[in-house]
Amino acid sequence: MSTDANTPPGPDGPDAGNHPESARVYRDNQQQVDQGVAVMGAVGDHFTVINGGRFDDAATNEIFTPRLREGPYPAHDVQERLRGFVEPPAYARCRKALDSRILVLRAGRGTGASTTAFALLAERHGAGGITGLDTSDDLSRWRPKEPRGYLLQGLAPELASGLGEVVLTGLAGLLLRANAHLVITVRAEVPLPHDTSPWQVTHHPPLAADVAAERLRTMARAGDLTEELLAEALGHLASAAFTGHLHAHPLPEEAVDVADGLRDLVTADRPVASVLTELQAGSSAAAHKALSESRHQADRISLMAAISLLDGQDRTVVEEFSAVLRPLITERAGPPPPGAPEPHGQRDLLGPALSDRLEAVGARLAPPRFGTAPLCTVQPVVFSGRHRSDALLRCLWLEYEGMNPLLWKALDETPHRPGIELAAGRAIGRALTHATGPSTLRQLKPFADSERRWRRRLVAYALGEMVEHPPLTGAVREQLGRWSRSASVPLRCTVAETCAGKYGLARPAFALKLLDTVLSRPDTETEHAGLRSAVSFALSVLVSEKAGQPLVLDRLRSWQMAGPGTQQHTMAVHIINAMSRTTFPVAGAPGHHRLRLADLLTDHFGRTVDLVVTALDDPATYEAVVAGLFLIEDDPALRQRTSFPRLLRALSGVARSHRGVLRFVLRRHRARTYPSTEGFAS
Structure with a gap:
């Protein structure tokens, strides 16, 4: 028997018997299960789980921090971005332009304009004072609300034409009154009105050698390099071999790769030639060359595709995918032409060894590590070159006609192995950030509409990577x-799964609107369970950051007031009951942060009081909230931390107009006055 521990109970779920007021509604304790799980017969905190079919929805629940946000950026995130920052040539001009409250920073892709924008705003408002704006925000209607630094990365081209002198002048006045600043980054090719030139600065990256040197010094300050090793690395950096490489690869990200390569060179005593070879192997030109040289060998192409798509996966998983893809590539070439010579000699019954095949495509086996899901030793396969996986997959996916449908087909036919949705989803998402045309997102739909959760998670990871690229955010x-x-229902589950990741953490307000929409359609009870599980997982991710908790509390309260019978109400009941009695997410369910009612009272007192009032008025949550409040009151530390006397005063003040609150106040009074009769209190 198995179940998703975070699937909220329905009318027949484990909490149904705890609510006398709702007993009439839930009197028909019957379920029909075609596939999935059923929850039956609650007795106290124990319940029976019946597996009504295949339960093969295991999928990776790992969450990644977004780099592009619509809302406050965590201070530690900004500090990490600025580690090793080097001022670009136009930095002084940027400072001067920002004195007018607005800076429009024009830049090419990958030149470090975003990092420069963070540095400029952090100088004025600190690392914890920066808020990201939606790239589709109409700045003529936007208003600054706090004295913070605001950052809009990648202004949408359709909005750029409306960003004229009148709009910017008015916006500068509003920013001045709010003691705020705004930096807008714009792609160099996007046209802007000529009258915006006073606010514009064209960004050029700092010298790559300076970026690499500062990165090495940062490593030394962090204790990763000794002074002797730092001096040796800087000496190599000044050599003709590395200066020539940086001249051909001048972007900041490429300079960081050089610094990392030099660290490996001096700490592991590696040859200079091997480090340079690995640095060059990740270029688009090197990827084109490798694929061109292998165009007649399906084995090599399939192996390169498998390593690129399944980065970090065990050798057996890579081999399995390669074996599925190989005949598909062979079929793509069609039958041999008439009169083609037959192969002579004895047949090779073993085939080449994996080590030989890997060497032929420039890959190797990484050192074994111990995996956690499942518990086994994992030996990943990696390319001998930085970014080679991304470059090869990008070439295969975008530049060779018919290859991406074959990769999708191979993924569909390959048996699921833990983690492939994470590796493949992120790799596909990074490749699609370079794609164009209407099929960029359309090709994701078959997996997004799948009944299998791992396929939906793959799409969620892909979309999470794509929204880090501002031009794709609106799409x-x-x-x-x-x-x-x-x-x-599977499509709506995919939306919820996408909110349970980078997309939701970066845009919590919009993610909650999406979750409200996915719960708005009537579905069968079997469909409800999977959808509610996906939404529950998304909410557990959104509450993992304190910035998202107030928004979730407001949404929960509106769902609680939606009325019995709606999916929104059922979801609110599940979450409120869980965090009142134990935690949300419940034990065993995926989630980075377990939230209790006491935590919410400590961090968001006013909003939590409003939620408690609404929950006490609802028969479906009354008993759980009462139990949670008694647990807090009986624990001296929690009582003090949550300002429990203040909570009681707030509840007493509204008791006359809220029947559930009045009932709790009277029940508590009887329990404290006549403790022996508490068990009979209602």
């Missing part, structure tokens, strides 16, 4: 909006 938002309104 992804529109696609998720359409899927959230779909009649297809």
Whole structure:
């Protein structure tokens, strides 16, 4: 028997018997299960789980921090971005332009404009004082609310034409009154009105050698390099071999790669030639060359594709995918031409060894490590070159006609192994950030509409990577909006899974709107369970950051007031009951942060009081909230931390107009006055 521990109970769930007021509603304790799980017969805190079919929804629940946000950036995130920052040539001009409260920073892709923007705003408002804006925000209607630094990365081209002198002058006045600043980054090719030139600065990256040197010094300050090793690395950096490489690869990210390579060179005593070879292997030119040299060998192409798509996966998983893809590539070439010579000699019954095959494509086996899911030794396969996986997959996916459908087909036919949705989803997402045309997002739909959760998680990871690229943010938002309104339950589950990751953490307000929409359609009870599980997982991710908790509390309160019978109400009941009695997410369910009612009272007192009032008025949550409040009151440390006397005063003040609150106040009074009769109190 197995179940998703975070699937909220329905009318027949384990909490149903705890609510006398709702007994009439839940009197028909019957369920029909075609596939999935059923929860039956609650007795106290124990319940029976019946597995009603295949339960093969195991998927990776790992969450990654977004780099592009719509909302406050955590201070530690900004500090990490600025570690080793080197001022670009136009930095003084940027400072001067920002004195007017607004800076429009024009830059090419990968030149470090975003890092420069963070540095400029952090100088004025500190690392914890920066807020990201939606790239589709109409700045003529936007208003600064706090004295913070605001950052809009990648202004949408359709909005750029409306960003004229009148708009910027008015916005500068509003920013001045709010003691705020705004930096807008714009792609160099996006046209802007000529009258915006006083606010514009063209960004050029700092010298790559300076970036690499500062990165090495940062490593030394962190204790990763001794002074002797730092001096040796800086000496190599000044050599003709590395200066020539940086001249050909001048972007800041490429300079960081050089610094990392030099660290490996001096700490592991590696040859200079091998480090340079690895640095060059990740270029698009090297990827083109490798694929061109292998164009007649399906084995090599399939192996390179497998390593690129399944980065960090065990050798057996890579081999399995390669074996599925190989015949598909062979079929793509068609039958041999008539009259082609037959192969002579004895057949090779073993085939080449994996080590030989890996060497032929420039890959190797990484040192073994111990995996956690499942518990076994894992030996990843990696390319001998930085970014080679991304470069090869990008070439295969975008530049060779018919290859990406074959990769999708191979993924569909390959048996699921733990972690492939994470590796493949992120790799595909990074490749699609370079794609163009209407099929960029359309090709994700078959997996997004799948009954298998790992396929939906793959799409969620891919979309999480794509929204880190500002030009795609609007398209992804529109696609998720359409899927959230779909009649297809798997599509709506994919929306929820996407909110349970980078997308949700970066845009919590919009993510909650999407979750509200996916719960708005009537579905069968079997469909409810999977959808509610996906939404529950998304909410557990959104509450993992304190910035998202107030928004979740407001949404929970609105769902609680939606009325019995709606999916929103059922979800609110599950979450409120869980965090009142124990934690949300419940034990065993995926989640980075376990939230209790006491935590919310400590961090968000006013909003939590409003939620408690609404929950006490609801028969479905009354008993759980009462139990949670008694647990807090009986624990001296929690009582002090949550300001429990203040909570009691707030509840007493509204008791006359809220029947559930009045009932709790009277019940508590009887329990404290006549403790022996508490068990009979109602």
